[in-house]
Amino acid sequence: MLSLQSTVPFTLTLFVLLPLLVLLEPSHAIRSFPIKENGDRGWLPVFAEAPEYRNGAECPVSSFKGCITSCDPSHVHIAMTLDSEYLRGSISAVHSVLRHASCPDNVFFHFIVAESDPASPRSLDQVVRSTFPSLHFKVYLFKETVVKNLISSSIRQALENPLNYARNYLAEILEPCVDRVIYLDSDLVVVDDIQKLWNISLSGLRVIGAPEYCHANFTRYFTDGFWSDPAMSRIFLGRKPCYFNTGVMVMDLVRWRQGNYRKRIEGWMELQKERRIYELGSLPPFLLVFAGDVEAIDHRWNQHGLGGDNVLGSCRSLHPGPVSLLHWSGKGKPWERLDAGTPCPLDHLWSPYDLYKPQHQQQTQ
Numbered sequence: 001m002l003s004l005q006s007t008v009p010f011t012l013t014l015f016v017l018l019p020l021l022v023l024l025e026p027s028h029a030i031r032s033f034p035i036k037e038n039g040d041r042g043w044l045p046v047f048a049e050a051p052e053y054r055n056g057a058e059c060p061v062s063s064f065k066g067c068i069t070s071c072d073p074s075h076v077h078i079a080m081t082l083d084s085e086y087l088r089g090s091i092s093a094v095h096s097v098l099r100h101a102s103c104p105d106n107v108f109f110h111f112i113v114a115e116s117d118p119a120s121p122r123s124l125d126q127v128v129r130s131t132f133p134s135l136h137f138k139v140y141l142f143k144e145t146v147v148k149n150l151i152s153s154s155i156r157q158a159l160e161n162p163l164n165y166a167r168n169y170l171a172e173i174l175e176p177c178v179d180r181v182i183y184l185d186s187d188l189v190v191v192d193d194i195q196k197l198w199n200i201s202l203s204g205l206r207v208i209g210a211p212e213y214c215h216a217n218f219t220r221y222f223t224d225g226f227w228s229d230p231a232m233s234r235i236f237l238g239r240k241p242c243y244f245n246t247g248v249m250v251m252d253l254v255r256w257r258q259g260n261y262r263k264r265i266e267g268w269m270e271l272q273k274e275r276r277i278y279e280l281g282s283l284p285p286f287l288l289v290f291a292g293d294v295e296a297i298d299h300r301w302n303q304h305g306l307g308g309d310n311v312l313g314s315c316r317s318l319h320p321g322p323v324s325l326l327h328w329s330g331k332g333k334p335w336e337r338l339d340a341g342t343p344c345p346l347d348h349l350w351s352p353y354d355l356y357k358p359q360h361q362q363q364t365q
């Protein structure tokens, strides 16, 4: 890891970064947002109100009586992105977490919204609030200029959603009192008590935990140019790098902040701009920094790849073993296939969490 510091140029990174992340308190700042005429509620999907999920008697009691803040030590912190395109997926994911949580009142959601989203943060905030009236959450604005500068080296990359990179910035976006967070993608449902995932300890000085897949061919995530340059491939010396999916991660934000992991990831992104060391995506820089050094969480917490490939019409089946989280990573999304009348068998496991109210009901509002 130390060699990374010397191989990667950081000057530009420092220059670009400073003013670009903005933290929003939804109860204050979001109200002062310029509101589009009639808001965005007219075209955003409409959701039914979720059933209310409440803590059982055995749940730890909040130490901040009557005042919910994200600094409450009894909270389980979950970070997700929220955008108009995947809103239906996000709402299902939240619903699934609450439904299976032993202490749903103790779950606190941190939603990251992109500045470029056609829906305003305010209207996305309102959708969440009206769907889950008693949910503890906060909405943050992600100014993606910083990421755009880091990935704009080709047209193809410009098409990538900068929000994919928001997970790199959680340690700065969330309040300093949040010392651990579970990051979740929007195309998944949790079918087990999230507290179990929260309780997993990160041994040694590990910064993140995620299921590892050591049989996956790790070579293919990087270019021949990367592997043939000893100065680069040396980065994996002394560790056994394995693929992991960044859609489900337990992150120690204290260690992340101390080790300045944002800069380490961005350093590789800068290098990628100069010479192509990996193919498109937000994953390879994560692999470069963490692969071989992640806490291996049970595979049940990320049964990924269920999206398969819509173009090929392929459906995936589950990996063997128990399941605590189903993840439709890949091209196909369950809501699209269900709406099109061509669902994969496992898409029916997503439907029970869907709160979307179809179009004709929207028009009567």
Ligand SMILES: *[C@@H]1O[C@H](CO)[C@@H](O)[C@H](O)[C@H]1NC(C)=O
Binding pocket: 102, 193, 195, 196, 199
């Ligand atoms: C998580 O850890 C806490 C504190 O150690 C414990 O009280 C609780 O039972 C654990 N919950 C689960 C679901 O493992």
Ligand SMILES: *[C@@H]1O[C@H](CO)[C@@H](O)[C@H](O)[C@H]1NC(C)=O
Binding pocket: 217, 218, 219, 220
């Ligand atoms: C892994 O992928 C690389 C590059 O695509 C290929 O050259 C290599 O043969 C693969 N290794 C295995 C074990 O499949």
